[in-house]
Amino acid sequence: MLKALLDLLYPPACIACAKVLPGPGSFFCETCDTAVERLPPACCRTCAEPGTFPGGACPRCRAAPPPFSRAWAPFAHEGPLARAIHRFKYEDHPELAAPLAELLADEARDFLGRAPACVVALPLHTRRYHARKYDQAQLLAGVLAKRTGREAPVGWLSRTRETQRQVGLNEAERARNVASAFTAAAHVKGREVLLVDDVFTTGATARAAATALREAGAVRVEVLTLARAFSLT
Ligand SMILES: [Zn+2]
Ligand SMILES: [Zn+2]
Numbered sequence: 001m002l003k004a005l006l007d008l009l010y011p012p013a014c015i016a017c018a019k020v021l022p023g024p025g026s027f028f029c030e031t032c033d034t035a036v037e038r039l040p041p042a043c044c045r046t047c048a049e050p051g052t053f054p055g056g057a058c059p060r061c062r063a064a065p066p067p068f069s070r071a072w073a074p075f076a077h078e079g080p081l082a083r084a085i086h087r088f089k090y091e092d093h094p095e096l097a098a099p100l101a102e103l104l105a106d107e108a109r110d111f112l113g114r115a116p117a118c119v120v121a122l123p124l125h126t127r128r129y130h131a132r133k134y135d136q137a138q139l140l141a142g143v144l145a146k147r148t149g150r151e152a153p154v155g156w157l158s159r160t161r162e163t164q165r166q167v168g169l170n171e172a173e174r175a176r177n178v179a180s181a182f183t184a185a186a187h188v189k190g191r192e193v194l195l196v197d198d199v200f201t202t203g204a205t206a207r208a209a210a211t212a213l214r215e216a217g218a219v220r221v222e223v224l225t226l227a228r229a230f231s232l233t
Contacts, residue, residue, distance in 0.1 A: 017083065036081055175202075188217055
């Protein structure tokens with residue numbers, strides 16, 4: 001009943017270009033599907049930065065080992081996938097949380113097979129949440145958790161300091177912008193946490209969030225995002 005109603009309100013459409021699809025079962029139209037770029041298999045074994053690195057660790061992870069044990073994304077932040085994320089984040093399409101989370105669950109099956117059972121979203125600051133009316137990472141985390149039999153507790157991680165958008169900032173500025181921006185609740189003590197967000201770029205935000213979780217006692221943090229920007233090019 002609810003499913004039929006939702007199909008009526010949101011007929012299956014390409015998540016990138018909104019073209020109506022002939023039926024359910026796919027996320028993209030044919031044109032977009034062929035243009036989707038997956039993350040190359042050769043990448044940093046800790047943070048998934050694309051490339052072949054000595055010892056398997058990219059220069060960034062070698063210079064400063066991250067507070068998370070691994071970070072991964074199935075897609076490159078390019079083309080139709082970047083377009084879908086933009087629609088989801090900035091063009092008032094919260095309903096894209098469901099197909100994007102399903103897509104993530106399908107494409108990250110191997111990663112998820114060994115990932116923590118507790119999903120925590122990288123949160124927005126309250127003021128930005130009120131402006132956007134939804135927290136895209138929280139929606140994504142909620143559907144992903146449901147779909148993969150995990151829990152997605154709310155309030156375990158919050159952004160306590162308002163930060164500038166990372167877009168347009170260089171690496172050092174990004175790190176400064178998000179430093180100590182997050183606070184984790186005492187519930188995380190002794191837990192393993194899967195941190196979920198839409199895009200991973202330099203990892204500055206994921207590092208700041210994982211640091212807050214580890215400082216509050218989380219024993220292991222892993223990071224899963226939909227897309228990975230190629231940050232060292
Ligand atoms: Zn399309
Ligand atoms: Zn790395």
